[in-house]
Amino acid sequence: MMTRLFLQAHRTPTLAPEEVAALEQAIARTVEFAARRTIVRPNEPLSQCTLLLDGFVQRYKDTPEGRRQILAIHVPGDFVDLHSYPLRQLEHHVAAITPVQVALFPHSAVRALTKESATLTELLWRSTMIDAAINREWIVSIGARPAAVRLAHVFCEMYLRLERVGLADGTRYALPLTQIDLADATGLTAVHANRMLRQLREQGLVEFRQGSVEIFDWPGLKRFAEFDASYLYLD
Amino acid sequence: MMTRLFLQAHRTPTLAPEEVAALEQAIARTVEFAARRTIVRPNEPLSQCTLLLDGFVQRYKDTPEGRRQILAIHVPGDFVDLHSYPLRQLEHHVAAITPVQVALFPHSAVRALTKESATLTELLWRSTMIDAAINREWIVSIGARPAAVRLAHVFCEMYLRLERVGLADGTRYALPLTQIDLADATGLTAVHANRMLRQLREQGLVEFRQGSVEIFDWPGLKRFAEFDASYLYLD
DNA sequence: CGGGGCCTTGAACGTCGTCAAGCGATGTGG
DNA sequence: CCACATCGCTTGACGACGTTCAAGGCCCCG
Numbered sequence: 001m002m003t004r005l006f007l008q009a010h011r012t013p014t015l016a017p018e019e020v021a022a023l024e025q026a027i028a029r030t031v032e033f034a035a036r037r038t039i040v041r042p043n044e045p046l047s048q049c050t051l052l053l054d055g056f057v058q059r060y061k062d063t064p065e066g067r068r069q070i071l072a073i074h075v076p077g078d079f080v081d082l083h084s085y086p087l088r089q090l091e092h093h094v095a096a097i098t099p100v101q102v103a104l105f106p107h108s109a110v111r112a113l114t115k116e117s118a119t120l121t122e123l124l125w126r127s128t129m130i131d132a133a134i135n136r137e138w139i140v141s142i143g144a145r146p147a148a149v150r151l152a153h154v155f156c157e158m159y160l161r162l163e164r165v166g167l168a169d170g171t172r173y174a175l176p177l178t179q180i181d182l183a184d185a186t187g188l189t190a191v192h193a194n195r196m197l198r199q200l201r202e203q204g205l206v207e208f209r210q211g212s213v214e215i216f217d218w219p220g221l222k223r224f225a226e227f228d229a230s231y232l233y234l235d
Numbered sequence: 236m237m238t239r240l241f242l243q244a245h246r247t248p249t250l251a252p253e254e255v256a257a258l259e260q261a262i263a264r265t266v267e268f269a270a271r272r273t274i275v276r277p278n279e280p281l282s283q284c285t286l287l288l289d290g291f292v293q294r295y296k297d298t299p300e301g302r303r304q305i306l307a308i309h310v311p312g313d314f315v316d317l318h319s320y321p322l323r324q325l326e327h328h329v330a331a332i333t334p335v336q337v338a339l340f341p342h343s344a345v346r347a348l349t350k351e352s353a354t355l356t357e358l359l360w361r362s363t364m365i366d367a368a369i370n371r372e373w374i375v376s377i378g379a380r381p382a383a384v385r386l387a388h389v390f391c392e393m394y395l396r397l398e399r400v401g402l403a404d405g406t407r408y409a410l411p412l413t414q415i416d417l418a419d420a421t422g423l424t425a426v427h428a429n430r431m432l433r434q435l436r437e438q439g440l441v442e443f444r445q446g447s448v449e450i451f452d453w454p455g456l457k458r459f460a461e462f463d464a465s466y467l468y469l470d
Numbered sequence: 471c472g473g474g475g476c477c478t479t480g481a482a483c484g485t486c487g488t489c490a491a492g493c494g495a496t497g498t499g500g
Numbered sequence: 501c502c503a504c505a506t507c508g509c510t511t512g513a514c515g516a517c518g519t520t521c522a523a524g525g526c527c528c529c530g
Contacts, residue, residue: 136296
């Protein structure tokens with residue numbers, strides 16, 4: 001059951017057993033990538049989609065001035081580029097953060113799934129729309145929240161997303177990013193991200209160390225981050 | 236042909252005549268809204284999608300601190316909330332900017348369309364993914380570009396989107412926003428947006444006055460904005 | 471043992487936000 | 501028909517949040 005984590009993360013709409021089977025059978029093969037390896041390059045014709053089975057993946061763009069903006073951080077159970085099915089190519093990079101294992105769905109198989117079942121169509125489409133909802137929340141964070149709040153917000157979001165696929169251990173979870181990654185995701189410099197992380201730690205809210213997060217005070221962190229989970233559509 | 240502008244904006248994949256007809260017949264009715272009226276409220280159950288026929292629409296979120304972040308600006312031919320079909324409710328506001336006319340597609344009709352044609356499914360899905368690609372580019376702008384460049388980038392984007400649906404007159408087009416709206420879209424304050432607009436004007440790149448934009452130097456503006464249109468997927 | 475990431479901290483600077491005031495246009499009610 | 505309020509635009513002065521530049525430490529790896 002390669003699709004187990006995906007279905008655990010996306011429970012609406014509910015699939016019939018034969019729809020689950022069809023989804024499972026749409027997988028052509030699995031592949032592994034080493035840490036920091038590129039998975040998809042911008043503007044190259046694509047013929048398959050990538051479901052993340054294990055490890056962490058990022059999507060990002062670089063600006064001509066040499067700044068990198070991370071657009072999304074993906075956890076196991078996420079389709080990292082399902083949008084390549086309707087778009088046919090992507091305008092951003094997709095790269096492994098850690099060593100990863102992925103399952104590949106040929107576009108032709110995705111198309112076949114949409115023909116077979118309107119419910120399956122809805123589920124796949126929905127998962128790309130939740131991705132977009134996360135993008136929107138990041139716009140709000142980067143555009144309207146001060147640095148420390150942005151970081152706190154990321155820790156809240158990643159906690160819920162990882163917890164949902166069974167990758168949180170109480171209030172602790174692995175988030176194998178560098179402070180540079182975190183800065184590139186939140187529109188900050190690494191220096192300032194570092195200072196804000198210290199502040200969050202000293203406030204007793206959350207600690208980020210060596211790629212892992214420990215939440216000391218979940219209600220306090222949520223309050224500080226102005227975190228409202230409705231954008232994750234967990235229902 | 237209510238769907239004319241939508242099909243003009245989205246030419247890939249190409250529909251067969253009967254698919255165009257099916258799309259057209261999925262419209263239940265048209266409705267008008269006065270300027271600045273709310274069209275969709277967050278977290279309310281939705282049963283239809285809204286295609287913008289005429290006028291401008293914004294999507295936004297408010298933070299507890301009272302800052303408003305605009306997430307998207309929609310022009311005629313845009314489906315402003317097609318994502319409500321798979322999501323069933325939205326986590327943000329949708330509101331008219333100007334007086335608008337919209338066409339309503341019941342979710343049941345959208346579902347029927349996805350059953351009828353995989354190509355239609357792909358087209359509708361694709362339009363929501365282009366929306367998401369625009370969200371991503373806004374993340375880059377807000378996260379990694381200085382104020383003046385952000386504004387210049389918006390003017391480039393809106394020019395191409397409006398030009399595609401025949402709403403640009405040479406290098407001039409209507410963009411009926413206030414400076415406050417522009418600031419809320421770019422993560423700036425109105426005061427600073429005002430100063431940067433003056434700078435762009437004095438640099439001879441672009442002028443924004445009374446809800447309309449005139450581009451004086453398109454190549455220069457594109458260069459200044461680091462504008463790469465591939466995220467609009469115009470093919 | 472040397473080199474390169476990554477993290478950490480300090481100091482100085484600058485972009486952008488805040489506060490404040492004034493202007494013109496619009497609209498509403500006395 | 502005028503008085504007054506409201507809204508958007510504009511500009512100045514000041515302050516702050518975040519960046520830049522710089523240096524040093526730690527750790528891993530070749």
